[in-house]
Amino acid sequence: MSASNIFAGERLRGTAASVLPLALILLAWEAVCRAGLVAPTLLPAPSVVLLRWIALLPDPDFLHHVAQTMIRLLSGFAIALAAGVSIGLLASRGGGGLLEPVIRVLAPIPKIALYPAFVLIFGFDHASKIALVVADAVFPILLATFHGARSVEPKLLWSAWAAGASRRATIFTVVLPSALPSILTGCKIALLISCVTVFLAEMISSTDGLGHLLIRSARSFRIVDMFVPLVTISTIGLLLNAALVAVRNRLLVGHGNHR
Amino acid sequence: MSEPMIAIQGLTKRFSTADGRKHLAIDDVNVEVAEGEFVSILGPSGCGKSTLLYMVGGFVAPSAGAITVQGRPVTGPGPDRGPVFQEFALFPWKTVLENVMYGLRQQGVSKAEAEARARALLDMVHLKDFADFYPKELSGGMRQRVAIARTLAYQPQILLMDEPFGALDAHTRTVLQNELLGIWERDRKTVLFVTHGVDEAVFLSDRVVVMTRAPGRIKKVVEIDLPRPRVRAELLVNRRYQEYIVELEQLIEDVHLEAAGA
Amino acid sequence: MKSALRKLGPAASTVLSLGALLVLWEILARLAQIDGFPPATEALVQVPLILGERESLASIGASLWRMFLGGALALCFAVPVGLAMGRNKRIAQALNPVLTAAYPIPKAALMPIIMLWFGVGDLSKVLVIFLGVSLPLIYHSFHGAHAVDEKLLWSAMAMGMKPVARLFKVVLPSALPDVLLGCRVGLAMALIVMISSEMIARQSGAGDLLFNALDMALYGDVYAMIVILAAIGFVLDWVFERVRRRLVHWAESRQDAMVPGGGV
Numbered sequence: 050m051s052a053s054n055i056f057a058g059e060r061l062r063g064t065a066a067s068v069l070p071l072a073l074i075l076l077a078w079e080a081v082c083r084a085g086l087v088a089p090t091l092l093p094a095p096s097v098v099l100l101r102w103i104a105l106l107p108d109p110d111f112l113h114h115v116a117q118t119m120i121r122l123l124s125g126f127a128i129a130l131a132a133g134v135s136i137g138l139l140a141s142r143g144g145g146g147l148l149e150p151v152i153r154v155l156a157p158i159p160k161i162a163l164y165p166a167f168v169l170i171f172g173f174d175h176a177s178k179i180a181l182v183v184a185d186a187v188f189p190i191l192l193a194t195f196h197g198a199r200s201v202e203p204k205l206l207w208s209a210w211a212a213g214a215s216r217r218a219t220i221f222t223v224v225l226p227s228a229l230p231s232i233l234t235g236c237k238i239a240l241l242i243s244c245v246t247v248f249l250a251e252m253i254s255s256t257d258g259l260g261h262l263l264i265r266s267a268r269s270f271r272i273v274d275m276f277v278p279l280v281t282i283s284t285i286g287l288l289l290n291a292a293l294v295a296v297r298n299r300l301l302v303g304h305g306n307h308r
Numbered sequence: 309m310s311e312p313m314i315a316i317q318g319l320t321k322r323f324s325t326a327d328g329r330k331h332l333a334i335d336d337v338n339v340e341v342a343e344g345e346f347v348s349i350l351g352p353s354g355c356g357k358s359t360l361l362y363m364v365g366g367f368v369a370p371s372a373g374a375i376t377v378q379g380r381p382v383t384g385p386g387p388d389r390g391p392v393f394q395e396f397a398l399f400p401w402k403t404v405l406e407n408v409m410y411g412l413r414q415q416g417v418s419k420a421e422a423e424a425r426a427r428a429l430l431d432m433v434h435l436k437d438f439a440d441f442y443p444k445e446l447s448g449g450m451r452q453r454v455a456i457a458r459t460l461a462y463q464p465q466i467l468l469m470d471e472p473f474g475a476l477d478a479h480t481r482t483v484l485q486n487e488l489l490g491i492w493e494r495d496r497k498t499v500l501f502v503t504h505g506v507d508e509a510v511f512l513s514d515r516v517v518v519m520t521r522a523p524g525r526i527k528k529v530v531e532i533d534l535p536r537p538r539v540r541a542e543l544l545v546n547r548r549y550q551e552y553i554v555e556l557e558q559l560i561e562d563v564h565l566e567a568a569g570a
Numbered sequence: 571m572k573s574a575l576r577k578l579g580p581a582a583s584t585v586l587s588l589g590a591l592l593v594l595w596e597i598l599a600r601l602a603q604i605d606g607f608p609p610a611t612e613a614l615v616q617v618p619l620i621l622g623e624r625e626s627l628a629s630i631g632a633s634l635w636r637m638f639l640g641g642a643l644a645l646c647f648a649v650p651v652g653l654a655m656g657r658n659k660r661i662a663q664a665l666n667p668v669l670t671a672a673y674p675i676p677k678a679a680l681m682p683i684i685m686l687w688f689g690v691g692d693l694s695k696v697l698v699i700f701l702g703v704s705l706p707l708i709y710h711s712f713h714g715a716h717a718v719d720e721k722l723l724w725s726a727m728a729m730g731m732k733p734v735a736r737l738f739k740v741v742l743p744s745a746l747p748d749v750l751l752g753c754r755v756g757l758a759m760a761l762i763v764m765i766s767s768e769m770i771a772r773q774s775g776a777g778d779l780l781f782n783a784l785d786m787a788l789y790g791d792v793y794a795m796i797v798i799l800a801a802i803g804f805v806l807d808w809v810f811e812r813v814r815r816r817l818v819h820w821a822e823s824r825q826d827a828m829v830p831g832g833g834v
Contacts, residue, residue, distance in 0.1 A: 071667040091687060150580070150587035157807035159761045161769070162777075162799040165784045165792050169606025204397035207367045208455075210385035212411030212462050222410070226401040245676040252679060253769045253781075260679065264770075267682035275683055279675060286674030303401040303442040 090272055098276045105277060111262075115281065118247055118258040121175055122285075125182025126243045133187045133239070134232060137194025138220060141228075152192070160184040164250060178250040178258075185246045186239035193235025197228030230304055233297045240293055244286040248278075311379055312340040313466065313498045314364060319373035321359055333359050335523035336373070343465075344496040348509035348516045350556065352563055356524030357502045358470050364500060365391050365468050377466065387415065390464030394471040396451045398443040404430065404454050405439040411462035422461075429457040433487065449480035456488070466498045473508070485511060486540065493537050506556045510549060511538065518559045521567040528559055606789055613793030620794055626779055630798070633775040636692055637764045640699025641756065647700075648707035648756075649749055653741055655708070656715025669708060677702035678766040690773050695764070702763035703756040710752025714745025750814045757810055761803050 075095050081087060082094035089097075105111040140148040164181050171177040201224050209219045251260025259278040266274035321334040333356040341347045349357045362368040364375055366385040375382040377389065391397075398407050405426055412422035430436050433453040443451055452472060459467065472488075473481040489512060492499060503509050509516045510532055518527045532552055534543065543549040592610045599609035620626050655662040681698055688694045718741050726740045742749075768777025776799060783791035 068667055070664045071671055074668060146583075147587075150583040151591065153580070153584050154588050154591060154804065157758060157803045158800040159758070159765055159803045161762055161766045162780065162796050162803075164769070165780055166607070166796055168784070169789065169792065170604060202395070202397065203367075204391075204393045204395055205399060207362075207365065207385060207391060208393070208397045208458070209410070209414070210367075211365060211387065211389060211391050211464070212414050212458075213387040214410075214414040218414060222414075223399070226399065229401070241674055244674060245679075248676045248679055249766045249770070253766070263679060263682065267686075270686070272683070272686070279679060279683075282676065282679075283671070283674045287671075290674070301401070303399075303403070303444065 090270065093273045093276060097273055098280060101273050102277050102280055114258055114262050114278075115285075117175075118251065118260070118282070119285070121178045121182060121250075121258070122243050122247045124175075125179040125247065126186055126240060128179070129183045129186035129190055129239060129243070130236065132183070133190030133235070134194050137191045137232075138198055138224065138228075140191075141195050141198035141224070142220065148195075152188070156188050156192070161246070161249060164253060168254060173254060173256070178247055178255070181250050182243045182246050186243045189238040189242065190232065190235040193231045193238075194228055197231025198224050200231075201227040230301055233293070233300070237290065237293055237297075240289050241286055244282055244289065248282045313343040313345070313378060314339070314341040314500065315374075315376045316340070316360075316364070317374045317376075319360065319363065319375065320371050321356065321363065321368070322371045332523040334363075335525050337519075337524070337526055339517060339526070339529075341498060341500060343498055346492060346499045346501065346512055346514045348501045348503055348513040349519060350503060350506065350509045350516050350560070351519030351524065352521050352560065352567070353504060355519045355521040355563075357519055360519075360524070361391075361468050361470050361500060361502050364466075365389055367391075387411065387462050388464055389466045389468055390459035390462065392452075392455050392459050392467060392469045392472045394474045396443070396448075396455045396475075398451055398455055398458070400443050403440050403442055404435060404446070407443070407454055408458045408461050410458065415462060426457070426461055429461055430454075432491070433457045447480075448476050449484060452476065452484060453487075456491075460491070464497070466500065469499060469501045471502055471504070474503070474505075481508075482540065488512065489538060506553055506560060510534075510552045510556065511540065511543065516556060518556065518563070520563050527563060530556060530559075608789050608793060610793075612790050613797060616790045616794035617797055620779075620791065620798065629774055629779055630776045632692075633764055633768065633777070634802070636695045636775075637699055637760045640696045640763075641703050641760045643696070643700045644703035644707055644756065644760075645753070648704040648752075649711050652708040652711025652749075652752070653715040653737065653745060655712045656718070656745065657737070657741055662712070669705065673705060677705075678763045678770060681767040681770045685771060690771065695767060695771070695775070698767045699760050699763050702759045706755040706759055707749075707752045710748045710755065711745060714748025714752075715741050717748070718744040747818045750818060754807070754810055754814060757806055758803070761799075761806065765799060 078092075079094050079096055082089065082092060082097075136148070160181065163184055164177070167177040167180040167184075171180055205223055205227060206219055209223045210216075214222060247258070248260040248263075251258035252264050253260075255261040259282050263275055263278040266272075266278075316337055316339045319334060319337040320332075323331045323333055325331050337360060339347070349360060351357045359368060363370050364377075364382065366382045366389070399410065402410065405423065408426035408429055409419075409422040412425060413419070417425075427436070427439065430439055433456060435450060435453055435457070438446065438450065443454065446454065452475075456472070473484050476484065485508060492512075499512075501509070501512060513532050516530045516532060518530065519525065520527045530552065534546065534549060534552075592614075595610040599607050651665070655665055677698055680701065681694065684694045684698055688697065722740055722744060723736060726736050731739065764775070765777040765780075768775035769781055772778050772781060776795070780792065780795040780799070783789075783795060
C-alpha cells in the first residue's frame with residue numbers, strides 16, 4: 050500500500066499508473082495558464098507556484114513561519130495523543146458510563162467555534178492555537194482508544210489473568226496492544242485534523258505561521274504567495290501521514306491485516 | 309478418598325437476556341474432580357458447558373453455588389488453573405516465543421530462564437523452528453499448540469480446555485488429541501475438557517459428564533474404564549470403546565429429543 | 571453513580587452531563603476571574619437576546635441555508651462518485667491520487683482564493699462547504715461500495731439484474747451504513763467549514779457575528795454565540811443520528827459511528 054494512499058484498501062498497481070491522473074490535471078492546469086485562458090492574477094500556473102516554493106524553502110523568514118506552525122501542530126497533537134489515550138483507557142476500564150454522555154455532548158460541537166474563547170483565555174500566542182488543536186484532535190484519539198480497549202477479546206484478558214498477570218499489568222500488556230490498531234487509526238484522523246486546525250487558527254488570528262502567510266498574501270493579492278502556504282501545509286500533512294503509516298507498520302507487525 | 313482437586317456444588321448461572329428476562333443457563337450442577345483425573349464435559353452446543361468451565365476458571369461469577377479448588381473457593385482467575393480456548397486467544401502482537409514466555413514473565417521469572425523454559429516447551433509441541441513467528445503466520449493446529457504451550461509454561465495444576473480442537477480440521481484434531489494425551493500421561497495434570505465430540509471425550513477421558521440443554525444439568529456421568537496408555541488404532545477395535553461410544557451417542561440423542569420436546 | 575447513570579438511559583444522562591458541564595464552566599469562571607472568561611450564566615442570558623435580534627437571526631439562518639445547499643450539492647455529487655469508485659477499479663485508480671492529494675488541503679483555507687474568483691457572495695461560501703463535505707462523503711461511499719459482499723452481487727446477476735439496477739438495488743443499500751456514516755462526518759464538516767470560512771472571510775454569517783463580538787469585547791456575546799453554534803452542532807448531529815439509526819436499523823451497529831473525522 051502506498052504510504053500516502055489515504056483511500057486505502059485498494060492496492061494500486063505501479064506508481065506511474067497511480068500518479069498519471071494527477072499529472073494530467075496539473076498539465077491541463079499548466080496548459081490553461083500558459084495559453085492565457087485565465088488571468089495570472091487569478092490562477093497561477095503550477096510551475097510558477099512550484100518555483101516560488103522552491104525559492105522560498107531556504108528562506109529563513111519562510112522557515113520561521115513553518116517552524117511556528119510545526120511547533121503548534123506537533124505539541125497540540127502530542128498533548129491530544131497523551132490525553133486521548135490515557136482518558137480513553139481509563140474510561141474503558143470503568144468510568145465509561147460517566148464519560149460517554151460527556152463525550153456525546155462535546156464531540157459534535159464544532160471546535161473551531163471555541164477558538165475565540167481560547168484566544169480570550171490563552172491569548173493570541175501559541176497557547177490558544179495549541180488549545181484548539183488539542184480540542185479538535187483529542188476526540189478521534191480518545192474515541193478510538195475507548196472503542197479499541199472496549200473490544201479487547203475477553204479471552205485474551207482471561208489468558209493473561211490466568212497466567213498470573215495483575216489487572217494493572219494487563220492494561221499495558223494486553224489492553225493497550227490490542228487497542229493499538231484502533232488507536233493508530235484515530236491518530237491518523239487526528240493528525241490530519243491537527244494540520245488543518247492549526248492552519249485555520251493561524252488564518253483567523255495570528256502574526257506568524259503558514260496560515261498567516263496566506264492571509265498576508267491575500268491582503269495584497271499576491272496569488273502565487275497564497276498558493277505556497279497551502280502547498281506547504283498539504284505537503285506537511287502528507288509527510289506526517291506517511292510517517293505515521295511507517296510507525297504503524299512497525300508497531301503492528303503481529304496484528305492481522307488492518308485498514 | 310482424599311480432598312478433590314475441584315469440587316463444584318449446586319452451581320447455578322442465570323443470564324439476563326437483552327429484553328430483561330432471566331435465562332437459566334446452568335442449574336444445580338454438582339461435580340467432583342480428583343487430582344490427576346481427566347474429566348470431559350459433553351453436551352450439545354448451548355448447554356452451558358463452556359460457561360461451567362469459565363466459572364471454574366474464575367472468569368465468570370456463578371449466580372449460586374460454590375466452586376472450590378484444592379479446598380479454596382474460587383474468587384477469580386489464578387495461575388493454578390490454565391485455560392486453553394477454542395479461539396486460541398494468542399496475543400497477536402507477540403511472537404510464538406513471547407506468547408509462551410508471557411505467563412512466566414508475569415510471575416517474575418527472569419527473562420533468560422523464561423526463554424529457556426519456553427523453548428523447551430516449544431520443542432515438546434514440535435514448534436522449535438517457529439519461535440520467532442507471529443500467530444497469524446501459523447496454521448490453526450500450530451496456533452493451538454502454542455496456546456497449550458503457553459498455558460503449560462506456568463505449570464498450572466489444572467488445565468481448563470474449552471473445545472480446544474473444535475476449530476481444527478479432522479486430521480489435525482486427531483494429531484493434537486494424541487499429543488495432548490501423550491503430554492497428560494507424562495505429568496498427569498487434572499484436566500477439565502469441554503467438548504461436543506463423543507469420540508474425543510471417550511478417547512481422552514477417565515470420566516465423561518453428559519449435560520442437558522436449557523437449562524444445563526448433569527444427565528449422567530459415565531466412567532470410561534479403558535486401559536492406558538491409549539492407542540487410537542487399538543481402541544477402534546475395542547468392544548468396550550465401541551459400547552461407550554454407542555452409549556454416549558444415545559445419551560446425546562436423548563438430550564436433543566428432550567430439548568425438542570420441551 | 572455509574573450504574574445510576576446507565577439506568578437513566580442515554581437521553582437523561584446526556585442532559586445530566588450537559589448540566590454538569592455548565593456547572594463546571596460556572597465554577598471555573600468564577601474561580602478564574604478573567605474578563606475574557608465569563609461564567610455560564612452571563613453567557614446564557616445573552617442567547618435569547620441574540621436570537622431575538624432580527625439581524626443576527628437572519629445571519630445565522632443564512633449561514634445554515636448555505637450549509638444546507640453546499641451539503642445537498644455534495645450529496646448529489648459525492649455519493650455516486652464514491653460508489654462508482656468502490657465498484658470500478660479503473661475509476662478508483664483514476665480518482666484515488668487526485669483525492670489523496672486533495673485530502674490534506676484545509677478546504678476552508680481556500681476561502682481567500684475562491685473569493686478572488688467568485689467574489690464575496692454566497693457562491694464562494696457554498697462552494698467551499700461543498701468541497702469540505704464532498705471528500706469524507708466520497709471516502710465513506712467508496713469504502714461502503716468496496717466492501718459489498720460479492721456473493722450478493724452474484725446472486726443479483728444470477729437473477730438477471732442489470733448493472734444499473736444492481737448499483738441502486740444492491741450496492742447502494744449495502745453501502746448505506748457507510749454512506750450515512752459519511753453523511754454524519756460530512757454534516758460535522760459542513761458546520762466546521764461554514765464557521766471557519768466565515769471567520770476568515772469576515773463578511774457575514776454566524777462565524778462573523780462571533781468575531782465581531784470578540785472585536786467589540788462583548789465577552790458575554792462571544793460565549794453566547796459559541797453556545798449557539800455548539801447547540802446547532804449538537805442538535806444537527808442528534809437529529810441525523812436518529813434518522814441514520816432508523817434507515818439502517820438492519821445493519822450491525824458500528825463502533826466507529828461516534829468517530830468524527832476527516833479534514834476540514
